Amino acid sequence: MNEQVKEYRKRYSRMNVPEDFEFNWETMEDYLNLIDSNGAGFNVVSFVGHGLIRQNVMGYENRKPNEFELKEMKRLVAEAMEQGAFGISS
Numbered sequence: 001m002n003e004q005v006k007e008y009r010k011r012y013s014r015m016n017v018p019e020d021f022e023f024n025w026e027t028m029e030d031y032l033n034l035i036d037s038n039g040a041g042f043n044v045v046s047f048v049g050h051g052l053i054r055q056n057v058m059g060y061e062n063r064k065p066n067e068f069e070l071k072e073m074k075r076l077v078a079e080a081m082e083q084g085a086f087g088i089s090s
Contacts, residue, residue: 045086
């Protein structure tokens with residue numbers, strides 16, 4: 001997770017979660033393990049976010065990704081899917 005995404009998460013999450021809430025995961029695997037360890041009263045499937053993948057690789061650049069960036073985005077999506085993501089959201 002790059003620093004821009006961490007800052008975005010910190011700034012905008014305060015609108016939706018309590019102040020003392022901490023994001024203590026960085027990967028899909030970490031997130032799903034957290035759900036498993038706390039228990040869930042319902043079935044949960046998680047999607048990896050297209051925007052989050054793009055932000056991690058390109059920041060907030062308003063352009064098409066270059067070949068390297070696209071390859072890295074594909075790698076991150078594949079990694080999230082291997083870790084248990086159900087799909088990708090757009």
